[in-house]
Amino acid sequence: xxxxxxxxxxxxxxxxxxxxxxxxxxxxxxxxxxxxxxxxxxxxxxxxxxxxxxxxxxxxxxxxxxxxxxxxxxxxxxxxxxxxxxxxxxxxxxxxxxxxxxxxxxxxxxxxxxxxxxxxxxxxxxxxxxxxxxxxxxxxxxxxxxxxxxxxxxxxxxxxxxxxxxxxxxxxxxxxxxxxxxxxxxxxxxxxxxxxxxxxxxxxxxxxxxxxxxxxxxxxxxxxxxxxxxxxxxxxxxxxxxxxxxxxxxxxxxxxxxxxxxxxxxxxxxxxxxxxxxxxxxxxxxxxxxxxx
Amino acid sequence: xxxxxxxxxxxxxxxxxxxxxxxxxxxxxxxxxxxxxxxxxxxxxxxxxxxxxxxxxxxxxxxxxxxxxxxxxxxxxxxxxxxxxxxxxxxxxxxxxxxxxxxxxxxxxxxxxxxxxxxxxxxxxxxxxxxxxxxxxxxxxxxxxxxxxxxxxxxxxxxxxxxxxxxxxxxxxxxxxxxxxxxxxxxxxxxxxxxxxxxxxxxxxxxxxxxxxxxxxxxxxxxxxxxxxxxxxxxxxxxxxxxxxxxxxxxxxxxxxxxxxxxxxxxxxxxxxxxxxxxxxxxxxxxxxxxxxxxxxx
Numbered sequence: 001x002x003x004x005x006x007x008x009x010x011x012x013x014x015x016x017x018x019x020x021x022x023x024x025x026x027x028x029x030x031x032x033x034x035x036x037x038x039x040x041x042x043x044x045x046x047x048x049x050x051x052x053x054x055x056x057x058x059x060x061x062x063x064x065x066x067x068x069x070x071x072x073x074x075x076x077x078x079x080x081x082x083x084x085x086x087x088x089x090x091x092x093x094x095x096x097x098x099x100x101x102x103x104x105x106x107x108x109x110x111x112x113x114x115x116x117x118x119x120x121x122x123x124x125x126x127x128x129x130x131x132x133x134x135x136x137x138x139x140x141x142x143x144x145x146x147x148x149x150x151x152x153x154x155x156x157x158x159x160x161x162x163x164x165x166x167x168x169x170x171x172x173x174x175x176x177x178x179x180x181x182x183x184x185x186x187x188x189x190x191x192x193x194x195x196x197x198x199x200x201x202x203x204x205x206x207x208x209x210x211x212x213x214x215x216x217x218x219x220x221x222x223x224x225x226x227x228x229x230x231x232x233x234x235x236x237x238x239x240x241x242x243x244x245x246x247x248x249x250x251x252x253x254x255x256x257x258x259x260x261x262x263x264x265x266x267x268x269x270x271x272x273x274x275x276x277x278x279x280x281x282x283x284x285x286x287x288x289x290x291x292x293x
Numbered sequence: 294x295x296x297x298x299x300x301x302x303x304x305x306x307x308x309x310x311x312x313x314x315x316x317x318x319x320x321x322x323x324x325x326x327x328x329x330x331x332x333x334x335x336x337x338x339x340x341x342x343x344x345x346x347x348x349x350x351x352x353x354x355x356x357x358x359x360x361x362x363x364x365x366x367x368x369x370x371x372x373x374x375x376x377x378x379x380x381x382x383x384x385x386x387x388x389x390x391x392x393x394x395x396x397x398x399x400x401x402x403x404x405x406x407x408x409x410x411x412x413x414x415x416x417x418x419x420x421x422x423x424x425x426x427x428x429x430x431x432x433x434x435x436x437x438x439x440x441x442x443x444x445x446x447x448x449x450x451x452x453x454x455x456x457x458x459x460x461x462x463x464x465x466x467x468x469x470x471x472x473x474x475x476x477x478x479x480x481x482x483x484x485x486x487x488x489x490x491x492x493x494x495x496x497x498x499x500x501x502x503x504x505x506x507x508x509x510x511x512x513x514x515x516x517x518x519x520x521x522x523x524x525x526x527x528x529x530x531x532x533x534x535x536x537x538x539x540x541x542x543x544x545x546x547x548x549x550x551x552x553x554x555x556x557x558x559x560x561x562x563x564x565x566x567x568x569x570x571x572x573x574x575x576x577x578x579x580x581x582x583x584x585x586x587x588x589x590x591x
Contacts, residue, residue: 007498009494013494017485033497036498081495
């Protein structure tokens with residue numbers, strides 16, 4: 001596509017600024033591309049009505065962009081692209097110009113419109129929650145190249161590199177060298193002497209460097225030791241209560257800390273943990289993801 | 294609607310520019326307007342008093358001679374016509390050259406734009422007369438332009454450019470160009486690049502983008518630039534005098550002659566007032582029109 005001039009590409013882009021033409025009405029903005037293409041008037045009008053209905057802007061066709069709200073402007077920009085029936089629609093940070101309160105609503109709406117028209121949307125975003133919530137597939141990019149491509153669940157649960165693991169969500173990384181590797185099980189020792197078991201075979205001989213990552217919500221905190229294979233004792237250093245969840249930082253022996261998320265299922269807080277409490281942190285072997293060093 | 298109340302400080306702040314405008318704009322204009330009704334007299338100043346009757350009685354002594362001459366004498370009518378056509382052509386020439394120039398500057402890399410704007414207005418730093426004389430040297434029969442064309446064999450006789458209406462137009466467009474380029478650039482620079490990219494993304498070819506997006510959005514700049522050129526160009530005196538012919542008299546030249554050569558102050562004042570009226574009407578109409586077009590916010 002690099003050699004094809006922009007006006008001949010079967011791809012459309014929704015700009016971050018929406019780039020609506022301020023001197024044209026909503027209707028004229030929407031049919032701009034069709035007019036440029038020389039589509040007959042009757043067909044243009046049909047597309048216009050279809051698009052206005054799709055983005056729920058019926059009756060606003062004669063308004064000018066400066067008479068619309070931010071959300072309405074975004075829908076005009078979307079309609080303007082969709083009437084072109086592109087093979088792929090590129091959306092450049094579509095939520096960036098919207099209030100935080102509007103975003104969730106617009107995300108839902110955008111996803112709904114996408115389901116209805118079936119066009120492939122490529123949505124560029126820096127907001128990982130938005131990426132997770134809206135997409136069927138996520139491509140994580142670093143330094144201009146795609147480092148992992150998969151469903152949100154794949155990318156979150158089985159990140160392929162340390163970059164992806166820490167870019168998308170929070171993760172506890174244990175770096176060390178491989179001690180033993182049997183079918184379906186690897187054992188890793190960190191420099192500070194922790195031994196981690198992961199239910200995942202790693203290609204590589206003993207002594208090879210590698211890393212293991214564990215998501216904070218898979219770490220279990222308890223006052224008593226558990227039967228889980230990866231169990232360590234430590235002290236709660238910091239605990240922030242966020243309503244549904246609490247985020248805690250537990251210091252193990254030495255410099256290592258582990259992040260753990262606690263679900264606040266006990267509304268009275270009777271057994272609530274607090275900073276300074278001695279606890280055990282543990283996670284099952286299945287929760288540990290082996291990453292290349 | 295709630296009436297806003299002005300404090301004493303507000304009033305005093307407004308009073309300063311207001312006083313300035315009354316003292317240095319409104320009063321002189323009124324005195325010129327009054328002068329146009331005086332009669333000529335062989336005295337110093339060369340006009341008869343407006344209120345003077347025989348035997349010391351006070352009586353109005355107004356004369357419509359100036360207005361009659363201006364509206365009936367073909368010399369004055371044609372000079373108005375020449376002035377207006379010349380100014381229109383000058384404005385058109387400035388649009389033709391200035392728009393692409395301003396557009397190119399506005400689309401050049403940001404760090405070089407200021408340099409280009411500076412280059413566009415650099416001629417202002419030398420005397421206007423000096424530049425007019427430089428043009429006279431360039432376009433005279435024995436000047437560099439004719440000698441180069443002659444030596445290349447393109448022409449066999451020098452082309453007469455100097456002392457023709459074409460020379461007036463050439464030098465006027467050259468001199469007034471910065472007045473057009475600056476407001477035009479100010480508008481084009483604010484034109485978001487996103488809009489042009491979006492139009493192109495929607496399948497519009499460059500010419501279509503220009504016609505449907507660039508041009509409509511730069512209209513306010515074209516109009517304000519053209520007014521800035523047109524208004525002073527109508528009364529231009531020096532350039533036609535230096536490089537033009539005496540057969541096409543312009544308003545500025547006629548006004549000068551009536552005032553200084555013929556010492557006919559009332560007639561000169563009448564010409565000034567009529568010129569002012571001729572300029573104000575289209576300028577006001579254009580303002581009203583741009584007021585509507587220009588309401589588009591970028």
